Amino acid sequence: MSVPHAESVGPLVPKPDLTLPALRQAVAVVAPSRLPGFFEDMQRAFVRAGDEGSVVPIRMFYREWGVVVEIARHPRIAARLRAAEAALDSDDPEVRDRAVREAGEIVRAAHREVAGG
Structure with a gap:
């Protein structure tokens, strides 16, 4: 996948859905150096969700990384x-x-x- 020059007017990638595959792909394009942090945060969110019996930590993870991508894609x-x-x-x-x-x-x-x- 080719990434437009940083001086382009539009976003580097389309706005991703707040799903694991879409966010992972977007992070890999717009902020590849942050992938290790993405995976660490993902692991913590899923462990916390299991410990708490709640999907809230996973939703928070998606939202947090959605914001990271939203900024980085511009x-x-x-x-x-x-x-x-x-x-x-x-x-x-x-x-x-x-x-x-x-x-x-x-x-x-x-x-x-x-x-x-």
């Missing part, structure tokens, strides 16, 4: 988030405050998109 948004995260190390409190607001807006928008709204 290179410009992902770059804005990385820049905001880097700015958190600034000595200037105004720069840090702007970075917190920017990161928060990006993550909240991704959560809304994953939730369908």
Whole structure:
């Protein structure tokens, strides 16, 4: 599968369904270095679900990784988030405050998109 150049306007991959196969495939394309974390989180979620007798941990895992993919599949948004995260190390409190607001807006928008709204 070919990935468009990072400067492209559109998303790298279509929005995946919140299923294990779809998320795994999307992570492999948009954030391959995060696959080990994906599998670790998946294992923890399934163990916790079994321990608790609940599907909630699995749904939370899908939602969390849906947000990761939602951000990563848009290179410009992902770059804005990385820049905001880097700015958190600034000595200037105004720069840090702007970075917190920017990161928060990006993550909240991704959560809304994953939730369908």
